[in-house]
Amino acid sequence: MRSRPPLPAPRTRRRTRRALTLASGVTAVAVAVLALAACSTADDGDARATGDCPTTPVDVVVSVDQWGDIVRQLGGDCADVTTILASSSVDPHDYEPSPKDGVAFTHADVVVVNGVDYDAWASKLAASSAQGAAVVDAGDVVGAADGDNPHLWYSPTFVTQVADTVTAQLETSAPAARDVFEKNRAAFAASMKPYDDLVAAIKEQAADKTYAATESVFDYTAQAVGLKDVTPAGYARAAANETDPAPGDVKAFDDLLTSHGADVLVVNTQTEGALTDQVRDAAKSAGVPVVGVTETVAPDGATFQDWQVAQLTALAKALGVDA
Numbered sequence: 001m002r003s004r005p006p007l008p009a010p011r012t013r014r015r016t017r018r019a020l021t022l023a024s025g026v027t028a029v030a031v032a033v034l035a036l037a038a039c040s041t042a043d044d045g046d047a048r049a050t051g052d053c054p055t056t057p058v059d060v061v062v063s064v065d066q067w068g069d070i071v072r073q074l075g076g077d078c079a080d081v082t083t084i085l086a087s088s089s090v091d092p093h094d095y096e097p098s099p100k101d102g103v104a105f106t107h108a109d110v111v112v113v114n115g116v117d118y119d120a121w122a123s124k125l126a127a128s129s130a131q132g133a134a135v136v137d138a139g140d141v142v143g144a145a146d147g148d149n150p151h152l153w154y155s156p157t158f159v160t161q162v163a164d165t166v167t168a169q170l171e172t173s174a175p176a177a178r179d180v181f182e183k184n185r186a187a188f189a190a191s192m193k194p195y196d197d198l199v200a201a202i203k204e205q206a207a208d209k210t211y212a213a214t215e216s217v218f219d220y221t222a223q224a225v226g227l228k229d230v231t232p233a234g235y236a237r238a239a240a241n242e243t244d245p246a247p248g249d250v251k252a253f254d255d256l257l258t259s260h261g262a263d264v265l266v267v268n269t270q271t272e273g274a275l276t277d278q279v280r281d282a283a284k285s286a287g288v289p290v291v292g293v294t295e296t297v298a299p300d301g302a303t304f305q306d307w308q309v310a311q312l313t314a315l316a317k318a319l320g321v322d323a
Helices: 026-039 065-078 099-106 120-129 138-142 156-173 175-191 193-206 219-224 233-240 247-258 274-286 304-318
Strands: 058-064 079-085 110-113 134-137 210-213 264-268 290-293
Touching: 058 065, 058 120, 058 156, 065 079, 065 110, 065 156, 065 175, 065 304, 079 099, 099 120, 110 120, 110 156, 120 134, 134 138, 134 156, 138 156, 156 175, 156 193, 156 219, 175 193, 193 219, 193 304, 210 219, 210 247, 219 304, 233 247, 247 274, 264 274, 264 304, 274 290, 290 304
Parallel strands: 058 079, 058 110, 110 134, 210 264, 264 290
Antiparallel strands: none
16 A cells, blocks of 8 residues: 555646647537538448458547557457557647547447546547447546546556456447457456566565655556555655645655665656656665656557566566566
């Protein structure tokens, strides 16, 4: 468990990646959807059955790429997956969907969103433009409440729960493809073995070691491997609320690192700011290992598994874990 109280979910982000604004919001999208949908040729009936799929693939819309790659692997040839935010240059918190996004939602059989107010625009668009679609809300699946840490994909347990729920919904939407979806789910589980092995190895060899973080992005994984969060509470609250920490909180973080009060510092490399740089520099000066993580899938074509394994490997090395 974390040593500090749960933090409010961040509402905005100051990032090196600039939020992409394509429309004035969900209302404008709803107005444009009807006109665009009339011209769309996305629904081609049974002619769309391809590859090893015995039936028409399920149309799936996923809000963010953290879940999009997982859904794509689970659906395989029996799902046409559209991920709305499939670029690390776009901020999920601030995104305003385009009319084209609205059309994608109108054709969806299944919609997958993160929830927990992380991608509220997608939940609103699903309600207004995909009223006939089944919605898988990851936050609802795992029992997360508003104000909880929204970075659910960083929890091994949550990933399993969401993958199971998505698979079950795909089977409901296309019963004739049940065997395909079951096979894909088993393949996904097998491909997650290096990830699961790293989590187990770190937990066995480094449990009760400590970490501090510039943001709460990685907290679920840190909890899963048994690390103790020693981030100064005031600094953590300020980071979550996108406010400047008090001078005393900055000093507390600096003192923590200078005195080797944390075994590792976790930094979200997709954020920017002088304070983050200051904390990183303090850790390096004190000889505290720094592990960089990202909020969205690495922009190099990596799978979800590759992305997570790379970060866990870096964490294991920083903690001296033989993995």
